[in-house]
Amino acid sequence: MDDLVENPPMLKIRHRPDTGTPLKNKSHGERNVPLSKEDVEVVQDYLEMNHPGGTDKHGREPLLMGRSVRAQKTTIQRNVYTLTRPCHYGQECPHDRNPDECEATTYNTASKCPSSVSPHSIRKGRIMYLLDNDVSIEDVSDxxxxxxxxxxxxxxxxxxxxxxxxxxQTMPDC
Known part of the structure; x- marks a missing residue:
């Protein structure tokens, strides 16, 4: 977990194509993502309670892992679709579907639930949250x-x- 730095808390995103973690924009996509205290608590809780442990074939300890390997793009997508379905948390279906008959209740079909969201929706929500909270477009871009x-x-x-x-709100005398 050397990509998680605790003082100050941040995630270091690095382009490492030789060890299975290429970035879309290669080295131009490298950045440090600041984390709040709450973010760090969530990551630490995940590591303590849910992380399977172990290393990938390059000897690294990935933050996101499946049972024994680094999580792949499709694994992350399926997890997001699954975790954003209301029925996953025992809530009533807002679409009046019977959970016993619903096609979206399995891991591989969770994206068929009208309430599930894609990883991109989470990205979009985070960007809007930052903009709504006065983070400049330049800083969000970085x-x-x-x-x-x-x-x-x-x-x-x-x-x-x-x-x-x-x-x-940012201008003096307004």
Whole structure:
């Protein structure tokens, strides 16, 4: 877990194609992601209670693992779809489906639930959360490894009034 640094708390994202962890934008995608105290507690709880332990074929200890190997993209996608279904947590189905007959109740079919969300939806939500909490588009761009123009065009869904109100809050004498 040498990618998790606790002082100050952050995740170090690195391009390591030779050891099975390439980044989409190669070395340009490398960054340090700051973590809150709550984030660190969640990661530590996960490591203590749910992480299977062990190393990958390169001798590294991946943060995200399956039973015995580094988690693959499809594993992460399926887990997100599964974990975002209301019935996974024992809640009533908002779609009036019978859990015994629903096609979306298995790990491989969880994406068929209308309430499940994709990993990209989580990314989009995080970007909007940062923008709504006064993190500049430039800083968000660095944090999530996405271009400024891409964030403005596809992620920043604030109204013109909301944007101008945020600017007003940062201007002196307004």
């Amino acid at each position: 944090l999530v490894n996405s271009g400024y123009d891409t964030i403005k065009q596809y992620y920043d869904k604030r109204s013109k009034t909301e944007k101008s109100e945020k600017i007003r």
